[in-house]
Amino acid sequence: MISDASTASTSSNYLAIGDTYSATTGYSALSGTLATAATYKDYLTKTIQLVEYPTGSGYYRLDSHLHPNNSIDVDPTDSKLKFRNNFGKAATTYGFVTFSYNASTKKLKAQSRYTYSYDSSTFAATYTLASNYTDKYVSQASGVYSLASTGTDFYLFSTPLNLGIPTFMDPMATSFVTTGAASFINKVSTTTAYEAQIASGVNSTYSNQVSSKGANETTKANAAARLALIRTAVVSNGGSLRYAPELYTSFRNALLANTLVSDAISDGTPGQNLVPYVYFTNEMDSSGVYHPFMVVVSYGNQASPNGLKDIPSPPCSGTCGTAVTRFSNLENYITMIPMRDYGQVSAVTDNVTLTTNLWSDAGGLVGTTTLPKNAYTYADIADNGLLIDGSVMYPAFNNTLVPSHLRGELSASGCHVGQGGGGPHCHADGYQSGQGLGLYNDTDYSGNSHPPLIGFGYDGIALFGKYRTTTDSAMLGYGTLDEFGGHNHDGIGYHYHAHTVANYQPDGLSTSFKSDMHVLMKGAYIGKIDTIPYFRSRTVNSLNTNKYMGGTVP
Structure with missing residues (x-):
């Protein structure tokens, strides 16, 4: 936090990023104080990350933590400072200024300006030295920041927010890699066109559930009415829904309330819906059996700052050593959560159609040690569930049969972008007591008799938050979870429940790797999947090929 006062207090002025987003001009750089009862937003707008550029120069780029695509730049027409996009698909490209700070004189001195551009096909970024400054300093007057020949005295303070990677996400204290970031990618040309395509592709039986995107009272009522009809039809057909309709309705409403708060997605727009549509379908197979689904259209990203720049050792992009994944982009997920109760397996191998899994993909080996087929290893090789913010979760283990948190590859939220780019997917539970920026937090427990609903496995089993050991002993179901991490x-x-596995010793690794593992979903499905139509199909996965999605199939 950068202030013109020598003491940090609520009355001090701090450099802050403005609230108004402009795709062409960026955000304003303004001066603001902290409210007496300061909120996360109060602090996040005033939290600035200093990033050395170039490496080893002693000069620093000033990035916003709340909107990490944006760095301080100067407008040449009036010398005023602005926050501008330097890491995404900007409508207009500008650049950023680097600064040095003199702890004796308390001056922020401008050193150089670099322009930003990117290739329209590969999105590879180029930063070009455009100018050097001799005697230009940051000046603040009447809440406006600019470059001038004389500067204001500034003082640097640490934010009181704990925004770093918690120890439980990197117990091995992995060294921060200096490998450059891979270029962002682009899957959705425009959200307007994509959402219109989805809405027009849903057939007339279900279309009134997608007549408006995001939270909407009309579509909410239409979805509730459709769900009631579905329940009646399934029961009359000899089946049942796995949960009460209210649980699905609650999840739907929470998903649709997600809008992008942080300018952290390379091709995202602050304020946009992250989950434009959720609707319920119920189609019959050739044997006369109904298969109801909750269909979720999402962009696969969290709403808050994603923390990808802070990950010690992200996944490689392409050949390791050339680039790592630090940028996210909008996904185009259409996820089907089965609502019919298909039953549960007794052993992980009972789901015989899951022929490709983490265990088979790695030959069941870590080094020369053969691992058992269990809830950790007999898991989907990719995403295995959907979280309540519209992002996806992956098994606790990575594709080498090692817990992901041991590799220093996860953000504070327990997520990272994979080798192929896209939105962050989550391997671990980022809940921290007293912290408000995760998938769920202490507020979600207040006044409730059970931990909050936070997701669904693709087997249709709901996922709830963890039982907090010091406060939740009186909550419903507090106690032992089974080998899959769940109970009834x-x-x-x-x-399922997110939970902590204390002192977990990974097979095939030395005891130095023993640590607490913060699990979302272990990995394997306890729900029976073999009779779910087109379960996790990579080919029959569109509105015009999979009738259970609610489209029109020729």
């Missing part, structure tokens, strides 16, 4: 109690139906 109080008429809810079987469900």
